[in-house]
Amino acid sequence: MKFLSIIILSISLFSCSSTEVHLYTRYLSDSEIKEISKNLDESNFKVVTNTLSFPETINQSTLLYSPFIQGENTLDILTNSLSDLGWAIPNVEALVYGNHWYSKDSVGLFLLPEGVKQKDKIANQDLANNYESRNCDTLVNLRINKDNTYQLSFTNQINEQTDHLKGNWKIRSYPYIELTSFNDFWWFYFEIEQKIEEDKISKIEIIELKPVDTYSFFPNCSFVNGVRV
Structure with missing residues (x-):
C-alpha cells in the first residue's frame, strides 16, 4: 500500500x-x-x-x-x-x-497588481515601446524604455547637437508625458491618445503621442505605436 x-x-x-x-x-x-x-x-x-x-x-x-x-x-x-x-x-x-x-x-x-491599470488610462508599462514619427517629413524613432529613459534617433537628419537625443520621461499629469534631456536643457511634452484604426488587413490598437508644442528638432511630428488585434 x-x-x-x-x-x-x-x-x-x-x-x-x-x-x-x-x-x-x-x-x-x-x-x-x-x-x-x-x-x-x-x-x-x-x-x-x-x-x-x-x-x-x-x-x-x-x-x-x-x-x-x-x-x-x-x-x-x-x-x-x-x-x-x-x-x-x-x-x-x-x-x-x-x-x-x-x-x-x-x-x-x-498577474496584475491591484490598481495598476485603469480602463481610461494607459499604464506606464504599456507606454514602453518603439514609436515612429507621423504627420511630418522627418523620419524619427522614439524609444520609450521601461526604466523611464527615452532615446530619439533620426534616419536621414544629421544634427551636430545631440544632447536632446537621450533623457528621462515621466507622466506629469495624465494624459501628458514629459521628456527631459539628461542635462535638463530640453523638455518635450506630448498628449497620449488611444484609438483604433483599421486597414485592409485588420484593426490596429494605436497609441499616439501628440506634441503639445512645435519642436524644431521634429516639427509637427507625432509618434505612434500600433498593435494588430
Whole structure:
C-alpha cells in the first residue's frame, strides 16, 4: 500500500513538473518575477517568462489553462503557490482569451497588481515601446524604455547637437508625458491618445503621442505605436 502511494505521488509530481506556466511579467518588478518564478519552480512547474501585452479585456489577475493540462490538482497547486506569496487569482478560465491560446500542458498567468491599470488610462508599462514619427517629413524613432529613459534617433537628419537625443520621461499629469534631456536643457511634452484604426488587413490598437508644442528638432511630428488585434 505504501509502495502504491509512492507511485501515485510520483505520477502526480511528474504531471505537475511537465506543466508550463507562461508568466506575463509586464506589470511585475524584477524582485516579484524572481520570487514568483522561484516559488513555482519549487512547486515543480516550468516557468517561461515574457513581457507581452495583456489582452485588453483582462483587468485583474487571471489564469488561463489548456484543456490538456495534466493532473487534476495542478491548478489548485498553482493557485495555492501564488496565494502563499500574496497573489490572489480571482479569474480562472479555460482555452482562449482574446488572441491568447494555450494548448498541450500549459497555462497563461497574467498577474496584475491591484490598481495598476485603469480602463481610461494607459499604464506606464504599456507606454514602453518603439514609436515612429507621423504627420511630418522627418523620419524619427522614439524609444520609450521601461526604466523611464527615452532615446530619439533620426534616419536621414544629421544634427551636430545631440544632447536632446537621450533623457528621462515621466507622466506629469495624465494624459501628458514629459521628456527631459539628461542635462535638463530640453523638455518635450506630448498628449497620449488611444484609438483604433483599421486597414485592409485588420484593426490596429494605436497609441499616439501628440506634441503639445512645435519642436524644431521634429516639427509637427507625432509618434505612434500600433498593435494588430
